[in-house]
Amino acid sequence: xxxxxxASQSGSAAVEAQRVTKIFGGGDDQVVAxxxxxxxxxxxxxxxxxxxxxxxxxxxxxxxxGFEHPTDGRILLGGEDISPLPPFQRPVNTVFQNYALFPxxxxxxxxxxxxxMLNKSKQEVDDAVTEMLRLVRMEELRNRRTSxxxxxxxxxxxxxxxxxPKPRVLLLDEPLSALDLKLRKxxxxxxxxxxNETGITFVFVTHDQEEALTMSDRIAVxxxxxxxxxxxxxxxxxxxxxxxxxHFIGETNxxxxxxxxxxxxxxxxxxxxxxxxxxxxPDAPISPxxxxxxxxxxxxxxATTKKDAVLSGTLENVVYxxxxxxxxxxxxxxxxxxxxxxxxxxxxxxxxxxxxxxxAVEADAVQVLxx
Amino acid sequence: MSTSVxxxxxxxxxxxxRRAVRTRWLLVSPAVVIIGCVGIxxxxxxxxxxxxxxxxxxxxxxxxxxEAWMGLVLERDIFDDTLGLSSAHLTIYTxxxxxxxxxxxxxxxxxxxxxxxxxxxPAKERNIWLFLVTIPFWTNLLIRxxxxxxxxxxxxxxxxxxxxxxxxxxxxxxxxxxxxVAIGLVYAYLPFMVLPLYAxxxxxxxxxxxxxxxxxxxxxxxxxxxxxxxxxxxVIAGCILVFIPSIGAYVTPRLLGGGKNMMLGxxxxxxxxxxxxxxxxxxxxxxxxxxVMIALVIYVRNVTAAGQKSHG
Ligand SMILES: Nc1ncnc2c1ncn2[C@@H]1O[C@H](COP(=O)(O)OP(=O)(O)OP(=O)(O)O)[C@@H](O)[C@H]1O
Ligand SMILES: [Mg+2]
Numbered sequence: 217x218x219x220x221x222x223a224s225q226s227g228s229a230a231v232e233a234q235r236v237t238k239i240f241g242g243g244d245d246q247v248v249a250x251x252x253x254x255x256x257x258x259x260x261x262x263x264x265x266x267x268x269x270x271x272x273x274x275x276x277x278x279x280x281x282g283f284e285h286p287t288d289g290r291i292l293l294g295g296e297d298i299s300p301l302p303p304f305q306r307p308v309n310t311v312f313q314n315y316a317l318f319p320x321x322x323x324x325x326x327x328x329x330x331x332x333m334l335n336k337s338k339q340e341v342d343d344a345v346t347e348m349l350r351l352v353r354m355e356e357l358r359n360r361r362t363s364x365x366x367x368x369x370x371x372x373x374x375x376x377x378x379x380x381p382k383p384r385v386l387l388l389d390e391p392l393s394a395l396d397l398k399l400r401k402x403x404x405x406x407x408x409x410x411x412n413e414t415g416i417t418f419v420f421v422t423h424d425q426e427e428a429l430t431m432s433d434r435i436a437v438x439x440x441x442x443x444x445x446x447x448x449x450x451x452x453x454x455x456x457x458x459x460x461x462x463h464f465i466g467e468t469n470x471x472x473x474x475x476x477x478x479x480x481x482x483x484x485x486x487x488x489x490x491x492x493x494x495x496x497x498p499d500a501p502i503s504p505x506x507x508x509x510x511x512x513x514x515x516x517x518x519a520t521t522k523k524d525a526v527l528s529g530t531l532e533n534v535v536y537x538x539x540x541x542x543x544x545x546x547x548x549x550x551x552x553x554x555x556x557x558x559x560x561x562x563x564x565x566x567x568x569x570x571x572x573x574x575x576a577v578e579a580d581a582v583q584v585l586x587x
Numbered sequence: 588m589s590t591s592v593x594x595x596x597x598x599x600x601x602x603x604x605r606r607a608v609r610t611r612w613l614l615v616s617p618a619v620v621i622i623g624c625v626g627i628x629x630x631x632x633x634x635x636x637x638x639x640x641x642x643x644x645x646x647x648x649x650x651x652x653x654e655a656w657m658g659l660v661l662e663r664d665i666f667d668d669t670l671g672l673s674s675a676h677l678t679i680y681t682x683x684x685x686x687x688x689x690x691x692x693x694x695x696x697x698x699x700x701x702x703x704x705x706x707x708x709p710a711k712e713r714n715i716w717l718f719l720v721t722i723p724f725w726t727n728l729l730i731r732x733x734x735x736x737x738x739x740x741x742x743x744x745x746x747x748x749x750x751x752x753x754x755x756x757x758x759x760x761x762x763x764x765x766x767x768v769a770i771g772l773v774y775a776y777l778p779f780m781v782l783p784l785y786a787x788x789x790x791x792x793x794x795x796x797x798x799x800x801x802x803x804x805x806x807x808x809x810x811x812x813x814x815x816x817x818x819x820x821x822v823i824a825g826c827i828l829v830f831i832p833s834i835g836a837y838v839t840p841r842l843l844g845g846g847k848n849m850m851l852g853x854x855x856x857x858x859x860x861x862x863x864x865x866x867x868x869x870x871x872x873x874x875x876x877x878x879v880m881i882a883l884v885i886y887v888r889n890v891t892a893a894g895q896k897s898h899g
Pocket of ligand 2: 273274275389
């Protein structure tokens with residue numbers, strides 16, 4: 217298992233999946249939706265499951281919520297095995313992807329539903345609904361039918377409904393995917409605020425890497441039913457341990473290099489050009505020899521001196537992006553390489569396609585991938 | 588010169604509209620003819636008959652009389668000609684209504700889980716289950732009712748089994764009782780409950796059911812607070828589809844109830860047969876229809892109200 221920061225150190229995680237496997241169907245058309253997944257999610261953490269469609273994100277959420285049962289493994293909540301509990305006995309609430317608001321109830325009726333089912337008094341339910349409506353800033357719409365709400369408003373009601381019973385864990389299955397870009401940005405901020413104010417653990421599912429990077433405390437990157445890497449957004453972005461993770465998150469350059477024998481701790485890689493640079497290693501054991509490494513485009517620049525140049529190639533294309541410029545290179549060994557540099561005031565178009573140029577790479581920017 | 592252009596435009600539009608109207612009438616005319624011939628015309632005749640006097644040997648005498656409508660619930664004493672409540676008719680009405688209500692409730696109790704079961708099967712399997720539900724329709728009701736007679740009669744399957752396992756010693760008298768009629772009605776009308784229930788459950792968004800479970804509602808509460816309100820149109824449609832035909836059922840009470848446990852349908856049929864009172868039969872038929880209409884109006888009101896609640 218990957219080292220995953222604070223959760224593994226603190227005694228009991230808010231939610232924990234222990235070697236969970238989920239297989240749907242049987243015989244020839246069985247689908248392994250989750251394959252031996254282990255993860256610990258800490259109290260009060262904003263934890264994101266990130267991965268492409270069909271990688272098992274929803275399945276993991278549904279296992280935590282209790283709508284599905286693991287084929288193998290256990291789900292723990294606050295250190296206790298909740299496997300035998302049906303969904304209505306788990307202190308976990310879900311914000312469904314399509315919101316799933318009750319069409320036959322008002323906004324207030326929807327938000328109060330959970331507390332009502334917990335047999336709270338009418339007064340308590342009313343007060344909680346009022347508080348929730350204030351929290352999501354929808355006080356005026358209490359008696360509206362849910363069918364008369366806009367997408368963003370429905371989204372807020374769904375959030376308020378799931379938060380009202382003060383669950384230990386809130387599960388959110390791509391809650392923002394149905395919103396347009398502007399609303400989505402607003403709701404991202406809103407969600408962060410709600411999580412801070414309520415102190416509830418959020419398990420958030422998305423396939424949008426930017427959303428994951430901006431919102432999460434930690435991210436688990438998933439692929440085909442397995443978790444490839446868990447870490448803080450910065451870790452995942454700067455030090456992807458896997459080709460898939462590097463590819464899925466942000467733009468990146470893949471290079472071939474040679475991992476040298478380690479001398480007193482620090483790893484070094486040697487590029488075909490002969491340049492040797494320090495490199496970060498993935499958490500998996502890796503032996504010296506041919507390796508793949510990644511360098512983020514913004515961690516490289518066009519070399520000004522011969523000494524700086526780690527790589528060299530032909531400039532093929534220059535794309536201006538306002539705040540920065542992308543330089544597309546064809547390296548001498550045929551690989552593609554993109555350099556991203558911020559546009560300074562005075563930087564002109566000093567570089568023109570066709571030029572032979574050297575590329576410099578920042579210190580600590582080379583990440584070795586496990587293979 | 589300048590005014591002629593819009594004028595020709597207008598006349599062209601007018602004649603186009605006239606043509607459209609004519610086409611529309613042409614298209615609806617078959618329906619109008621059929622509804623007129625098989626609906627309005629016979630109904631008018633029945634209405635007319637209900638306002639005439641019965642002839643001695645069937646048929647009607649062409650003199651106006653409200654007697655038939657009064658005869659729905661009243662009867663004239665044979666000796667002194669005074670009017671009194673007709674206990675015979677009232678018994679039959681009460682029995683009909685009770686039987687129909689009982690049938691509706693029982694088909695709902697059996698039909699609801701059945702429809703839910705089918706609606707929660709994988710899409711491929713559902714058609715097979717629906718097909719099984721509709722199999723009884725392939726056989727004539729008369730034959731199916733005879734089959735029930737064979738099952739519930741004194742030497743039938745049910746009594747045989749009960750005696751064999753030692754629960755009873757003498758056969759239970761089921762055939763020719765209200766119980767037999769009730770069994771027959773529930774059996775005959777169960778599909779009419781299952782199908783509309785299924786239709787509305789199939790449209791039910793099961794994520795709402797999950798949302799209910801997620802928000803701490805147990806099975807009973809999810810059923811009461813989420814599923815039932817959402818499939819209410821199907822429940823009402825099923826109840827009406829069962830209640831209406833079972834209140835006027837003819838074959839089932841006739842065969843399974845023997846002569847003693849008559850229902851409205853049999854009573855009406857009798858007026859045109861042995862009782863030779865066509866006007867009374869007509870009045871009863873119309874009264875029953877009126878009842879059905881009222882039920883339908885209530886249904887439509889309910890459904891549109893529910894629709895408005897959830898849509899606009
Ligand atoms: N009830 C089910 N029966 C059979 N297969 C299922 C079922 N639910 C999910 N799967 C399969 O399990 C795999 C993982 O599905 P899951 O819904 O968890 O993916 P996801 O990561 O949420 O994808 P998306 O981003 O598209 O929502 C998929 O291959 C899917 O087809
Ligand atoms: Mg999903």
